[in-house]
Amino acid sequence: MTARPRLLLVEDDPRLGPIVRDVLADAWDVELVTTRVTxxxxxxxRxxxxLVVDRRLPDGDGLDVVRELRRFRVATPVLVLTALxxxxxxxxxxxxxxxxxxxxxFDFDELQARLRALTRDYDAPGPSIEIGGWSFRPDDHTVHSPYSGRVALTDRESELLAVLAAAPDRVFSREQLLSAVFERGEQLGTVDTYVHYIRKKTERDLIxxxxxxxxxxGTPA
Known part of the structure; x- marks a missing residue:
């Protein structure tokens, strides 16, 4: 059986939130949260x-949620739902x-039509690369695990991991990695620093x- 698409609904209205959730539940696996933090x-x-995000939340503006997700390179489509x-x-x-x-x-039929259009038109990230228990997605600069969830990488961290993942059995010298990923003039120690960053965000055995x-x-468990 094909899993239903997953939708995060961010709505603090105690009446409207459950109604929207129940209507969308026919086609979506809906998770309802009520605050910016959650x-x-x-x-x-996850x-x-x-995502469907209300603007007026008890702990801030829903647009701050969108901005923060984009800052972390989360490219999931977002529909903002608001009275403004x-x-x-x-x-x-x-x-x-x-x-x-x-x-x-709003009309529920229009909401569902807009959501279908968003997910239909959205160019999903390319295929993931499995590294032990981790799933690396170079296109959206993230790694995922069942235990740590989604971990965002910087451009350089993602590029470094992508080079290693392209030839998983090959040993790359620091000079090769420096040339492939970093700007001319960077020191060899920069490679070690970024390896440390990736390990700190994930686990030591990933590289x-x-x-x-x-x-x-690496071959993490």
């Missing part, structure tokens, strides 16, 4: 196909990184040190 916790550590319907409000939502904007009150030779992709 929205970020969910979206950064995988969703689309002026042109400048819609512009603010789109500028924050939202993909669509629907003003309350193995081969004494006297360099680094290769």
């Amino acid at each position: 929205a970020l916790e969910a979206a950064l550590h 995988l969703f196909d689309v 319907g002026e042109v400048h409000d819609r512009v603010s939502g789109l500028d924050a990184g939202a993909n669509d904007y629907l003003v309350k009150p 193995a040190t081969v004494r006297g030779r360099g680094y290769r992709l």
Whole structure:
């Protein structure tokens, strides 16, 4: 059986939230949260196909959720759901990184149609690379595990891991990695620093040190 697409609904209205959840539950696996903090916790550590985010939350603006997710390179489509319907409000939502904007009150058929369009048009990240218990997704600069959830990587961290993952049995010297990933003039120690960053975000065995030779992709449990 094919799993249903997953949707994160961020809505603090005690009446509207459950209604929207129940309506969407026919087609989506819906998780409902009610605050900015719980929205970020969910979206950064679990995988969703689309997010529906209300602007007015008890602990802040829902657009801050969108901005923070984009800062961490979470590219999941976002529909902002709000009572703020002026042109400048819609512009603010789109500028924050939202993909669509629907003003309350709304028709449930329109909401579902917009969500279908978002997920249909969204270019999902390319295939993942399995590294032990981790799943590396170079296109969206993330690694995932059942225990740590989604971990965002910087551009350089992702590029370094992608080079190692392209030839998992090969040992790369620091000079080779420096040339492949970093700007001319960087020191060899930069490679060691970024290996340390990746290990700190994931686990030490994700990248193995081969004494006297360099680094290769590891085999974490």
